Amino acid sequence: MPAGLVLVDKPQGITSHDVVARLRKKLGTKKIGHAGTLDPMATGLLVLGVDAGTKLLTFLVGADKTYKARIRLGQSTVTDDAEGEVLAETNALHLNRAVILSEIAKLTGRISQTPSSVSAIKVAGKRAYDLVREGQEVVLKAREVEVSRFELTSDIDIRGEFLEFDVVVDCSSGTYIRALARDLGASLGVGAHLRALRRTKVGEYLVEHASNLDAEPEVLDLTIAASKLFPVVALSEQQAVDLVHGKRIQLDSHVVVAATYQGRLIGILEPAGSSYKSLVVFPEVLNG
Numbered sequence: 001m002p003a004g005l006v007l008v009d010k011p012q013g014i015t016s017h018d019v020v021a022r023l024r025k026k027l028g029t030k031k032i033g034h035a036g037t038l039d040p041m042a043t044g045l046l047v048l049g050v051d052a053g054t055k056l057l058t059f060l061v062g063a064d065k066t067y068k069a070r071i072r073l074g075q076s077t078v079t080d081d082a083e084g085e086v087l088a089e090t091n092a093l094h095l096n097r098a099v100i101l102s103e104i105a106k107l108t109g110r111i112s113q114t115p116s117s118v119s120a121i122k123v124a125g126k127r128a129y130d131l132v133r134e135g136q137e138v139v140l141k142a143r144e145v146e147v148s149r150f151e152l153t154s155d156i157d158i159r160g161e162f163l164e165f166d167v168v169v170d171c172s173s174g175t176y177i178r179a180l181a182r183d184l185g186a187s188l189g190v191g192a193h194l195r196a197l198r199r200t201k202v203g204e205y206l207v208e209h210a211s212n213l214d215a216e217p218e219v220l221d222l223t224i225a226a227s228k229l230f231p232v233v234a235l236s237e238q239q240a241v242d243l244v245h246g247k248r249i250q251l252d253s254h255v256v257v258a259a260t261y262q263g264r265l266i267g268i269l270e271p272a273g274s275s276y277k278s279l280v281v282f283p284e285v286l287n288g
Contacts, residue, residue, distance in 0.1 A: 003052035004219040005160040007210035010038050010046045019046055019213060026217055035045060035060035035202060035234065036145030038175070044199035045167035045207040055280045059229055059268065061190055062173045064148075069169065069194055071181045073100070074162035076191030079176050080116045084193070091191040102185045104167075106152045107180055114142045116178045144171040150180065164195060204228045223265040226258035233257045235266065243267050244283045248275040261285055 008017055014038040017239055023032050027050060035047040035057045044067075049057045074092030077084035148170060154166035168265065178194050185192025200207045205228065211218055211284040226232070231253070239249045240261035251269070255280070259267045264283045 002219050002221065003050055003054050003203075004222050005225040006050055006217045006219055007205055007207075008046045008048060008213055008217070009207055010043055011213060012043050013040055015040050016046060017028070020048065022213060023048060023050075023217060027219075032102070032195040035063070036065070038199060039081070039197070041081055041187055041194075042197040042199065044197075045205065045210055045227070046199075047202050047205055052282055052284065053219075053222055053225065055184050055282070056222070056225055056229070056268075058280075060203055062206075064170065064172055064201075065109055065175070065199060066168045066201035067171070067177050068153075068166065068198045068200055069177050069181065070164060070166050070196040071184065071192055072159065072162050072186060072195050072258045073185055073192045074190045076182065076185060077193045079193075080182045088191050089161070090190040092163045092188070093158065094263050095163060095188060095190065097152070097156055100163075100165075100184075100188065103184055104150050104152060106144050106187065107183060108147050108174040110144060110146055112142045113145050113176065113183070115140045116182065134198055135224060138152060143174060145175040148172075156286040163199070223258070223263065225266065230256050230268065232262075233259050233269075235261050236260050237261070240266050240286060243269075243278055243284055244281060247276050248272060249274060250274075251276045252279045262271060 001154050006023060008019055010016065015218060016034055016039065020032050026031055029051055031051045031054060032056045033049050038044065038046060040254045047060055049055070073095060075089050076087045078087060084254045148168035151168045151169060152165055153168050155164050156165045169180065177197055181192045181194045233251055233253060235243065242249050243259065243266060254271055256270045258265060259269050268280040269278050
């Protein structure tokens with residue numbers, strides 16, 4: 001099985017680890033990882049690395065992401081999503097679109113966000129969600145995140161005493177959409193949680209190009225995968241040999257690049273003074 005990336009459209013009700021486990025069986029390799037987890041309730045794009053492709057995941061973990069979500073105003077839950085126990089209910093029918101848009105605008109741009117207590121963030125070596133399940137109170141530290149778009153994209157539907165609507169969010173890595181919903185509800189004084197969440201984009205990768213989990217996985221070639229992340233620079237044979245042996249090389253560039261030899265990815269390089277040094281190397285290109 002060739003090394004590279006696999007794009008999977010994760011269905012609802014399974015974990016990201018479940019997806020990894022299935023791919024390990026299908027592809028016959030244990031060396032598979034992903035560039036950012038999705039909750040069991042969430043659907044959408046998972047980017048996975050296969051064999052040497054796992055080396056590219058470090059450059060995708062921090063990539064910007066896009067989500068589609070549905071928010072319910074008037075009902076808050078333990079998990080800030082539809083899977084958690086209801087904490088409080090408040091009639092939200094007095095709110096109108098203009099008021100909601102005004103508060104959404106305040107949650108756009110560079111903001112300070114406290115992650116949900118049931119996130120996968122580790123506290124004293126344990127996942128926060130595991131501590132919550134054990135009955136412990138978990139309060140995570142606030143962090144700076146970038147929400148470049150938080151847009152209401154549907155009509156506002158009445159669901160009993162509650163309001164529901166769809167949004168699209170473009171955001172930096174580390175942004176919690178559940179926390180956005182929670183904070184929106186808090187600012188409106190009625191509480192809120194996510195009813196649905198779907199990730200549609202990771203960096204330059206789109207869910208439209210992802211495979212169904214039941215389909216035969218398509219492995220995106222390493223060179224093609226890297227070309228979506230960085231400018232591509234072709235190396236001479238001597239440059240490739242020097243790179244594999246840990247030497248710095250000279251390039252006519254000033255940004256991080258994907259270096260190829262004979263059309264195959266051999267490394268990801270970054271400027272270091274007047275030369276370039278490797279961040280990641282794929283020596284099998286020469287050895288093969």
